[in-house]
Amino acid sequence: MKILSGIKRYELYVWLAPAFLLLNLLGDIVEHRSDFPQRAVNETWLACYVIVMNYRLLEYTLPGMSLKRFFRSVLLILPYFFSYSLGLFLWRALGVTLHIYTVLDNTLTIDKRIGTLTGYSIGSIIFFSVVRHIYNHIKLKQSAQELLIASQQAELNYLRSQTNPHFLFNTLNNIYSLARDKxxxxxxxxxxxxxxxxxxxxxxxxxxxxxxxxxxxxxxxxxxxxxxxxxxxxxxxxxxxxxxxxxxxxxxxxxxxxxxxxxxxxxxxxxxxxxxxxxxxxxxxxxxxxxxxxxxxxxxxxxxxxxxxxxxxxxxxxxxxxxxxxxxxxxxxxxxxxxxxxxxx
Structure with a gap:
């Protein structure tokens, strides 16, 4: 059951990840930037990182948190503050080193660049959280509807099973009366x-x-x-x-x-x-x-x-x-x- 649940979660992100990337690329298209091809590659590189982090955060870390284990929950969430800020900056630097990520603005300081990347991360968290919540709500309603239909079908079968013996019993009574009278x-x-x-x-x-x-x-x-x-x-x-x-x-x-x-x-x-x-x-x-x-x-x-x-x-x-x-x-x-x-x- 846990494996099946994990597969279902993975399927959600298969289409959610391209949607997030497309949303960011649309912003660049609207601005009519001449360096769009480089920006598209940069967006794809950054999206790969935040998608994996959001998957870990939303599907594994947050479900394991609770008020009863407050300190444990704090310890679980603290690494993400690093991952969504300095971690994303280091991921960007790795892309530059591998000649995948293209630096388009050399005027930004490291602090401002980390701040920009952190804002990018927060935006991704909001996007994934909202869509995931809507998706889970729809799935929950579908499951409830399927359960209701199954329950109603079971009740209907039960009612029919009552009708048939009741009908048969009365008919047998009629035949019994005829047989008794020969x-x-x-x-x-x-x-x-x-x-x-x-x-x-x-x-x-x-x-x-x-x-x-x-x-x-x-x-x-x-x-x-x-x-x-x-x-x-x-x-x-x-x-x-x-x-x-x-x-x-x-x-x-x-x-x-x-x-x-x-x-x-x-x-x-x-x-x-x-x-x-x-x-x-x-x-x-x-x-x-x-x-x-x-x-x-x-x-x-x-x-x-x-x-x-x-x-x-x-x-x-x-x-x-x-x-x-x-x-x-x-x-x-x-x-x-x-x-x-x-x-x-």
């Missing part, structure tokens, strides 16, 4: 359940599924539920879709249908019914599920079951523009889901 419809219900299981095993792991696949699952689930009732049950499922291949998170709609049967139709004694409408127009999904209930509006408890609360949390993780309204009426219960599909996170 109904001839039990084999057909098992066949429909196998289709649902196949979908849950092979399709729901993906982030999206075609909305026509969701419709098939809803149809199979409705037929499974209808096997439990006689002809008194009325179910109407209609849909108006601009594109049947429209992508949708898998099993997002089924909790509302499941809720209509488990907490509505099953408690209705007279003329049970479920009316379902699904439409997608201009990238806006509208899903309305209305079911009969066994109670008048004043007697209906507004406490949501795990299926609806789970669905609300999934919607919050998946979309920024949506609404899920539940409205109890006289012996009816209506759930309305509206989603702007373009608002997917």
């Amino acid at each position: 109904s001839d419809l039990a084999p057909e219900s098992i066949l429909r359940l196998s289709k649902i299981l196949r979908y849950m095993l092979y399709e729901t792991s993906a982030a999206y599924a075609a909305i026509e696949q969701e419709i098939k699952i809803i149809d199979d689930y409705i037929e499974l539920e209808k096997l439990r009732y006689d002809e008194s049950l009325h179910v109407n499922f209609n849909h108006d879709l601009e594109d049947r291949k429209q992508a949708l998170p898998p099993l997002l709609l089924i909790p509302l249908v499941e809720n209509a049967f488990k907490h509505g139709v099953s408690e209705t004694r007279d003329r049970p019914s479920v009316n379902i409408h699904l439409s997608v127009k201009n990238r806006v999904l509208l899903f309305i599920v209305e079911n009969s209930t066994g109670d008048a509006a004043g007697n209906v408890s507004l406490k949501e079951n795990i299926g609806l609360s789970n669905l609300r949390r999934q919607l919050a993780l998946l979309y920024t523009s949506y609404s899920l309204d539940t409205r109890p009426g006289d012996f009816t219960f209506t759930a309305t889901l509206k989603i702007n599909l373009d608002s997917h996170v």
Whole structure:
């Protein structure tokens, strides 16, 4: 991990060093100096020194300093006062000796020259410190965003893992009722359940599924539920879709249908019914599920079951523009889901 961190720090200075050098050269270009080629070589020679010193100072020395070790921190920082002043002057002198650095002004005294080089060093420290701080801040925000996305994805997977067993448990209960009554419809219900299981095993792991696949699952689930009732049950499922291949998170709609049967139709004694409408127009999904209930509006408890609360949390993780309204009426219960599909996170 430390090696990786060091590589990342080095990569920052790979592009930061040329930027610092270019910034200094731009000043010479603006002044239209005739000795620009010599100044460019001089700037490059000095930049090599201050870049290395800034790298050591900002990436190794300063991170190791703390108030708890005050005297140790002072001892660590003191050599840099020498390095950024007299040290840079000696580096310049080495360049002159090697005929790399060209002396362009012989009128400056040593004191003034050291002062000028010290100012150059301080400017480089400010430049590297500010850019490094901005870079680290951006990287920190990116890491936080990536962590948030990973956390939300983990929560979404957990919610889906809750939805699937909950949905499967209720379906198995339906088949159990048929098997207990030794109904001839039990084999057909098992066949429909196998289709649902196949979908849950092979399709729901993906982030999206075609909305026509969701419709098939809803149809199979409705037929499974209808096997439990006689002809008194009325179910109407209609849909108006601009594109049947429209992508949708898998099993997002089924909790509302499941809720209509488990907490509505099953408690209705007279003329049970479920009316379902699904439409997608201009990238806006509208899903309305209305079911009969066994109670008048004043007697209906507004406490949501795990299926609806789970669905609300999934919607919050998946979309920024949506609404899920539940409205109890006289012996009816209506759930309305509206989603702007373009608002997917």
